[in-house]
Amino acid sequence: MNLEGKQQIWKDYQKDIADDRYYYARSCIRQTFFPGSEWAYLDILGNKLGKTVFDDPRHTTCTGIGYHSDVVPVETIMTVVARHFALMTEAGFENITPSCITSFGIYTEILHTWEQHPEWEEKTRDFLWKATKREFKKPKNLAHTSDVIYKFRNEIAAQKKYSLTDVHTGQPLRVVDHIGCHYAKMFPSKGIGGAEFPAVLSGMVNAWGGESIDYPERRHCCGFGFRNYLVMANRGFSVANSKKKFESMQPYEPDFIVTNCPGCAMFLDKWQYTISEMEGTTYGPNGYGIPVLTYEEMAALVLGYDPWEIGLQMHQVSVDPLLEKMGISYDPEAKYKNIRGENIGRPQCPTYLKV
């Protein structure tokens, strides 16, 4: 393939990301399991980058998990999404930025369906009007929040307090990334780098001083797969997918995993505990796991946020060794204290996984 051809292909995998004025759509999973992540994102965008983001309390779940598990019909999810667009329109915004990869996939799929089948858009407008007396304009720009951070990665690098480097050796940290399947596998042209050349996270890693590792199973699913996990009999299949990824990345001795999907962050973090209990296997050095960060947490650490303020104590796999490597000063005593300084209690210790 000549250079012209490569450049042509790469062009297909670029996307327009709005500059400012984002309507924010929260993620059910992220705000439950990694609440500090969404807070950090809003704080970085608002206070570090000076952007306007509207965090709308009236916004609800997109029902994507129910839709992919065959319990929410397509008419329902389209109407729910139409309501989100109506809230965005009412608030005077045109750019929607979901925090969840599932929502991002849902919005992309629905907008695409309406483009191909305008009668479905008409039907949905009718449902929404009957149900809520609301009308909507379709978003001018749809970008995942990781796209937004990717867009401003150099601005963040300019303000960074810490680098993704090992302060003891001076070497860049070895980072393995995991891109949510619904980010670019359904509509490759909607994700930076598409499904084959995922660049949204590695772009951040490289910009902030780390080294991105292209491990063999990088593009493999984390195993969440909605009904794979929701039906207990299928969970063995779900965890097997994560295990395949861990086994593939372990030989590269990664310092941490970074993901852009809330579900993937949760599974890659918590399955390490499950696998350790079931098989006694841990994937990090000396009985520790491989820490899992969301890209917001990674950005926040680079910008010098307090690890406990962004909720890193909520992770199953301990991030303390990573903080030490990066030379981040933190108070170990404050790990299990809330914002008022009260003790929130320590989690029970796993049998094998060191925390």
Added chain:
Amino acid sequence: MNFWGFSISEARVIDYDKNDKTLAQIMATEVPSSKLCIGCGGCTATCSAGNLTEFNIRKLQMLAKRGENKELQTQLHKCMLCGKCLLVCPRGVDTRRMIWSMLRFINS
């Protein structure tokens, strides 16, 4: 301790780097005609042992060629070495000799 009510599923990926191909190599040298098999299943259809049990000679030789030898150990002894499969094979594979060669390998 597993208190989850499920366990980790085993991958069904055929990993040619990890699988033991010794048997496949021995079979190819000892019974060169085994390389002519087209997997039609004629041998399995005519096999008396396969009629009465889950024994499936076409499947077993395919597994052996992939280096997945686990199932062979529990199945191969069901063959009576009657040679009916030999008579129907459209490719002239010496199936009985092939089975004999697999059995020898497993028992050694």
